[in-house]
Amino acid sequence: MIPAKQEPAVTQTAQTAPAHIAIVTVSDRASRGEYEDKGGPGAEDWLRATVTSPVQITRRIIPDGRANVAATLRDLADGSADLPRADLILITGGTGPAPRDETPEAMADVIEKELPGFGEEMRRASLREVPTAILSRQSAGIRGATLMITIPGKPSAIATCLDAVFAAVPYCLDLIGAARIETDPARIKAFRPKT
Template sequence: MFNVGIITASDKGYIGERKDESGKLIDEIVTNNGYAVKKYVILPDEEEALFNEMVHMSDDLNIDLILTTGGTGFSERDVTPEATRKAVDRLAPGISEAMRYYSLSITKRAMLSRGVSGIRNKTLIVNLPGSPKAVKESLEYIIDSIHHGIEILKGKTGECARK
């Protein structure tokens, strides 16, 4: 079983002005897919705070998968991709590209997502969109493949080809 850290980037959620439906939905989806949520936090849209939490979850808590929600749009306060790029050692662009590709079949506005994915040490970090609907669509689309990716990252398997 892999463990998960969830980070919601939301100024309003952080101060209690908005209920965090997206983070709770991530928790539900990953739990139903056999993952254990080790930490779940709501942070303001501040690059340093997001970066520091990603580093803490990866380096100190040894979390296998960090899923973020929010902060991936065009707003001046949307800085989750910047924090993620700063935290990762290697990018994994195919994950974010796949989410955008799939989402474009649902809405043209998916092209406005700036979310990124990458690897820090043995931790996979994936930026999900902020809306519950987009979180559900995106995470359910990628969950099987990212599970296999984590297995490879952790040395539990080495084969990507399906038989």
């Protein structure tokens, strides 16, 4: 008698679990309640209008500061018993030239690979709208199976930047072993090479 083929057990993996997306607002004033956070809600609104697959979105507001931002990114990328590892982290704020703007340095402290093309394309798109976009230090990088992207704090600028780069995000997540996400092609047509 030929034994029946056993199917592998289905487990919650990066391929079957909803994507976990974290949005981190970096702002001294917003973290103290002195300023309304517009970047976090702006990024979440953009994601909810664009991503069509199931997602869990976590938002945090933290003060500026290299060590503090790095610790938050590390925690979100590595996960914990209370919160699953983030597949994608969008970090809004702290990317300008002011003394307290240390988000790019904090991200550099925790990533394993930098993806400079993200920053180049976000600045190119933003420069079509405002000449001060050249002061922006947006970038992206990978830690384990987490993609991190720094974005501006203003909702319209967030939309400009994400519109410019998000077509590459789903395939990047595939390549690093993160959860699969799908997008509304009427907004952003995700690019995946034909196999």
